[in-house]
Amino acid sequence: MTNTLKPFALSLSKGRSSTSKKGQGFDKLSPNGKRDITRRKLLNGAALGIAGGLLSGCDMLNDSQSFRKMLRGAESANFTVQRSLTDRQALATTFPESAISPVFPSNGTKEPDSAAYARFAERDFAGWPLIIDGLVENPLDLTLEQVRAMPGQTQITRHDCVEGWSAIGKWTGVRLSHLLEQVKLKPEARYLVFHCADRLYGVPYYESIDLIDAHHPQTILAWALNDEPLPIGNGAPLRLRVETQLGYKHAKYVVRIEAVSALGGVYGGKGGYWEDVANYAWYAGI
């Protein structure tokens, strides 16, 4: 993921040499006479131009706002179709203890770079705050100890990163719906925004989910991984688990949950750190 931000020069004239090699093979294979070969050469030239044009054309289309908007229509289709055709409350597959990955990788922020976080880490995150506010009837100002004292839920699930890798971990935490019962969402609340203590490349990390995922029975605010307090690399002391979506939705280092009616006014407006900085899909169920 870190590589997403690497700057790369656009190359608009790539692939020519390999295309022309293919063109030579074309000629050799031709069983026909000389006149035909000249015609072939003409076709080759055209094919070469088309191939070169196709490749640079793809980059031009990629940089076109309206074309990208059209491509993103497929992401909306993924969301709409999955939400309407599949069971929204379906449980992610759970695994036996024996399937737990020996090492659970850490991705994105490995350790939040702030003095405040370091001070919390020194004392095992005693007194770590969790604020739940926004469009709620009873805002809450909790501590880690209070969250850990709430009814817990443990699940052994597979974590799928958008990059392609997977790992299985045993997560323990409090169901998000349990917290929502206490704060009582106002009717106009549509999304929950998870504010995090870490900054990635200087930008605060955050994520958001809608109320369907918020009420999913496996959506928890986890404080333990594999029966140990959450390691710093995996989001200590509190992280979101939203098991039917890809890893970047699982906000780490959570300090505040804010109920909002729309995402447009929050940070970059697209509903999450990666959504804002790199155009990732807000819905990451696929």
Next chain:
Amino acid sequence: MADKQQDTSRTSVKRHGLATRLWHWTNAVTLLVLLMSGFTIFNAHPRLYWGDTGNNFEPAWLAIGTSETRSYVRINRTKIPSTGVIGHWRDDAGRVQNWAFPDWATIPSRYDLAAGRQWHFFFAWILSVSLLLFMVFSLFNKHIANDLHMRREDWSPRNIAATIWHHMSLRFPKGREALRYNSLQKLSYIGVIFIALPLMIATGLAMSPQMNAAIPWLPELFGGRQSARSWHFIIAFALVAFFLVHMLMVLLSGPIQQLRGITSGRVSIPLESAE
């Protein structure tokens, strides 16, 4: 004058139906874009595994190895040097890049996972919908029954052996005989239409966390999510192999006529064989 001569000795006959031609050219674009945007996605984590899980701390059956000067593709224990092409190559500005697939093979040409996924999903929808439409149309216009159906004689080992021999000796049917698919053609088209492409869609969906929750047996069908990802990659390369053989066959059997047939739907054949 040549035209007049052609008119008397050759005749134009129907070759491919409209649904077949439209789907063929849709696929030509769609599969290429899916392959190249798929390479962009693969570049995010260029390792493949078997089972449910797989990450940098678990053994991969396929991985890209890079050093400062060289690179290789490792498949199980076999290391295939790939310096200059995969894992260690130079971009147009002459800078060394360590992404698995090089810029000329990916969409977009620079690494952008989110954009690669957008291209991939958009064209995956086109692939799925057009495949479904093609299957339905081919059922009703009898393309499946008349052209693709493996008849009893197509299955005879003698027939298959003869067809293989004809291919190997580069003797292709001419005239009227060239208008019907031989047993190898039927098998490869059936393999692509009814096996490989549906498997690409199924293994693709098997990687989706929401699909995993909704249809838990889907990834298990392939041996787990990471196995499904491996199969997605392997079948993609099987389709590339099909494409290469397909191109070779087109070139060897008369590319102009073949292109004419798959575009306009008609080919010209010698008059005597049409009678």
